[in-house]
Amino acid sequence: MSLAMTMAAPRPLTDSGRITVAFAMREGAMLRVLGLVERRGFEVRGVTMAEHRGRASLAIDVRKRDPGRRLAVVAGQLRRLHDVEAVSVSEDEV
Amino acid sequence: MATRAPELLQQDGTQPLTGAQLVVRALEREGVTHVFGYPGGAIMPVYDALPGSSLRHILVRHEQAAALAADAYGRVTGRPGVCLATSGPGATNLVTGIANAFMDSVPMVAITGQVASPLMGTDAFQEVDTFGITLPIVKHSFIVRDPAHIPQVFADAFEIARSGRPGPVLIDLPKDMGVAAARAGEPERHPEPPHHADAQIIARADAMIAKAEKPLLYFGGGIAIGRAERALRDLAARTGMPSVATLKGLGALPTDQENFLGMLGMHGTRAANVATDECDLLICVGARFDDRATGKLDTFAPNARVIHIDGDESEIGKLRRAEIGIAGDLTAILDALTATPEIGAWRDRCRRNKRLWAARYDAPGQGVYPPALLKQLSEVAGDNAIFTCDVGQHQMWVAQHCRFTRPQAHLTSAGLGTMGYGIPAGIGALFAEPDATVITVTGDGSIMMNIHELATLRRYRLPLKIVLLDNAQLGMVRQWQELFFDGNFSEIDLSDNPDFAQVARAFGIEAFTVDRRDQVPAAIDRLLRTTGPILAHVRTDPRENVWPLVPPNSPNIHMLEKTT
Numbered sequence: 001m002s003l004a005m006t007m008a009a010p011r012p013l014t015d016s017g018r019i020t021v022a023f024a025m026r027e028g029a030m031l032r033v034l035g036l037v038e039r040r041g042f043e044v045r046g047v048t049m050a051e052h053r054g055r056a057s058l059a060i061d062v063r064k065r066d067p068g069r070r071l072a073v074v075a076g077q078l079r080r081l082h083d084v085e086a087v088s089v090s091e092d093e094v
Numbered sequence: 095m096a097t098r099a100p101e102l103l104q105q106d107g108t109q110p111l112t113g114a115q116l117v118v119r120a121l122e123r124e125g126v127t128h129v130f131g132y133p134g135g136a137i138m139p140v141y142d143a144l145p146g147s148s149l150r151h152i153l154v155r156h157e158q159a160a161a162l163a164a165d166a167y168g169r170v171t172g173r174p175g176v177c178l179a180t181s182g183p184g185a186t187n188l189v190t191g192i193a194n195a196f197m198d199s200v201p202m203v204a205i206t207g208q209v210a211s212p213l214m215g216t217d218a219f220q221e222v223d224t225f226g227i228t229l230p231i232v233k234h235s236f237i238v239r240d241p242a243h244i245p246q247v248f249a250d251a252f253e254i255a256r257s258g259r260p261g262p263v264l265i266d267l268p269k270d271m272g273v274a275a276a277r278a279g280e281p282e283r284h285p286e287p288p289h290h291a292d293a294q295i296i297a298r299a300d301a302m303i304a305k306a307e308k309p310l311l312y313f314g315g316g317i318a319i320g321r322a323e324r325a326l327r328d329l330a331a332r333t334g335m336p337s338v339a340t341l342k343g344l345g346a347l348p349t350d351q352e353n354f355l356g357m358l359g360m361h362g363t364r365a366a367n368v369a370t371d372e373c374d375l376l377i378c379v380g381a382r383f384d385d386r387a388t389g390k391l392d393t394f395a396p397n398a399r400v401i402h403i404d405g406d407e408s409e410i411g412k413l414r415r416a417e418i419g420i421a422g423d424l425t426a427i428l429d430a431l432t433a434t435p436e437i438g439a440w441r442d443r444c445r446r447n448k449r450l451w452a453a454r455y456d457a458p459g460q461g462v463y464p465p466a467l468l469k470q471l472s473e474v475a476g477d478n479a480i481f482t483c484d485v486g487q488h489q490m491w492v493a494q495h496c497r498f499t500r501p502q503a504h505l506t507s508a509g510l511g512t513m514g515y516g517i518p519a520g521i522g523a524l525f526a527e528p529d530a531t532v533i534t535v536t537g538d539g540s541i542m543m544n545i546h547e548l549a550t551l552r553r554y555r556l557p558l559k560i561v562l563l564d565n566a567q568l569g570m571v572r573q574w575q576e577l578f579f580d581g582n583f584s585e586i587d588l589s590d591n592p593d594f595a596q597v598a599r600a601f602g603i604e605a606f607t608v609d610r611r612d613q614v615p616a617a618i619d620r621l622l623r624t625t626g627p628i629l630a631h632v633r634t635d636p637r638e639n640v641w642p643l644v645p646p647n648s649p650n651i652h653m654l655e656k657t658t
Binding site: 027028031032035036039072073076077079080081082083 | 229233234237406
């Protein structure tokens with residue numbers, strides 16, 4: 001597996017966005033996801049979740065607590081969680 | 095305590111075993127040899143299953159020490175250290191050690207007892223939500239809900255703890271899960287596939303290195319985590335690049351290597367910080383632009399483009415934009431870089447600065463000068479030594495003045511900054527590498543955080559050599575109050591400390607006191623010659639500060655220096 005990447009210059013960000021996380025519905029998984037988002041500098045403003053056969057999709061509407069926070073960074077940290085299978089972010093959903 | 099016949103633990107999955115027996119079998123299957131712990135109510139079934147196993151249990155005197163010793167064991171061996179505690183206060187006492195491992199990416203498996211499943215959530219005796227409390231400080235965690243799951247839970251826990259960017263994994267074991275019997279087979283294994291460097295990105299990185307006029311290698315704890323020392327040394331030799339290290343990176347290159355400029359950052363060398371300020375290309379390997387290393391982030395390496403190489407993809411671009419980011423196996427990536435830049439003038443300038451601003455050891459007076467003592471001690475102790483540090487001024491003096499030829503020789507609480515780490519870490523290091531000369535450097539503030547572990551040293555006759563630098567103050571706090579709080583000294587006086595040599599002797603440990611500089615050579619000789627545990631109580635000048643120092647939130651080149 002190759003994990004190489006080229007870093008693009010960061011785009012200007014709004015202060016709100018949506019993080020969508022697909023994960024395995026194991027014990028504590030949702031708490032782990034939401035807790036990480038909160039701890040890494042985002043206010044959770046809304047949550048929508050769907051579950052099918054042990055797989056969950058969680059859409060989290062967030063607002064940055066300070067201008068230095070970036071959705072791409074928290075997405076990378078979410079991907080490290082053992083239960084998490086995919087993460088996508090958008091800045092225009094809210 | 096009842097004993098179990100060994101044959102009970104050798105049965106295959108066709109016969110039921112208790113959950114506790116399955117725990118012991120799972121640990122044996124993972125190759126665990128040492129478990130650091132402290133028994134109590136909810137974990138008693140596991141303690142009941144320990145005798146007769148191949149596991150050696152190390153009884154500490156406080157659960158925090160179990161976690162910190164397991165942390166050190168994990169750092170030295172690269173295998174998860176294991177700690178064991180009961181529910182409630184046993185588990186909460188582990189928390190600092192788990193957080194310590196999390197912050198420094200150390201492989202660890204922490205096992206906690208829990209009240210029986212039907213009592214969970216009822217505020218039962220010694221019940222606490224260990225799973226919830228530790229969520230932010232573990233890489234992953236499990237609650238055992240079925241004893242038949244134990245083999246798989248443990249196999250997954252060890253794999254998660256040691257794979258990728260390592261970290262602590264918690265397993266919470268309700269008491270009824272330890273008592274109930276189950277048939278359980280062999281666990282399935284899901285090892286992570288190897289990561290390979292992408293050839294195109296490597297070529298771009300090589301081109302950037304080849305064009306650089308003032309490249310600088312900036313490396314951190316990721317080198318030790320990835321066991322990439324050989325590849326780093328080869329790269330440094332191939333390119334002749336000057337280099338700087340974070341606190342956790344020390345030893346990845348020998349600290350006396352000619353192009354190594356020292357630690358960067360708040361208590362880094364002037365040569366390292368100036369080179370970082372002047373470089374036009376920063377090759378960051380296994381480091382994370384931590385605030386102690388960068389100072390004011392937007393002034394850090396202001397002229398440099400960045401190649402960021404890390405085992406953890408999420409670190410790339412987290413704090414500093416990188417022109418090129420490469421995530422994966424560090425050894426493979428470093429070996430793939432072949433550029434050899436023409437940087438003679440830059441290299442000469444960095445070497446000249448290193449000589450010009452080298453630390454001086456000619457302090458006035460007859461008192462013990464800690465930097466000189468530590469430099470002398472590390473030179474005499476040699477490459478077989480492992481230094482474990484507590485936190486405070488002495489921690490920085492060790493980083494600045496001791497000589498390291500491997501990162502496993504410098505065990506320090508870098509991320510969390512845990513006072514009390516030193517002696518438990520020394521215990522863990524001695525079980526991990528029994529032939530090493532293990533030296534704990536501590537302070538009079540830090541040692542009191544886990545001083546009870548002197549009893550553990552005595553119990554196991556561990557030949558830990560403790561150097562206690564006693565300035566009768568919380569020295570680092572005092573230094574900051576002096577420099578940044580207008581000399582308003584608040585709650586830093588420890589002049590009512592006990593007689594530490596007497597305290598050590600009360601634990602059955604040899605001890606002596608050093609007051610003067612001329613006593614230092616004999617003290618070092620005695621420390622290193624003594625075969626059992628020994629404590630050197632060294633009285634130092636309370637006015638001594640750690641220099642250089644970058645004030646908080648300042649550029650790294652704004653260093654305060656010693657003026658007298």
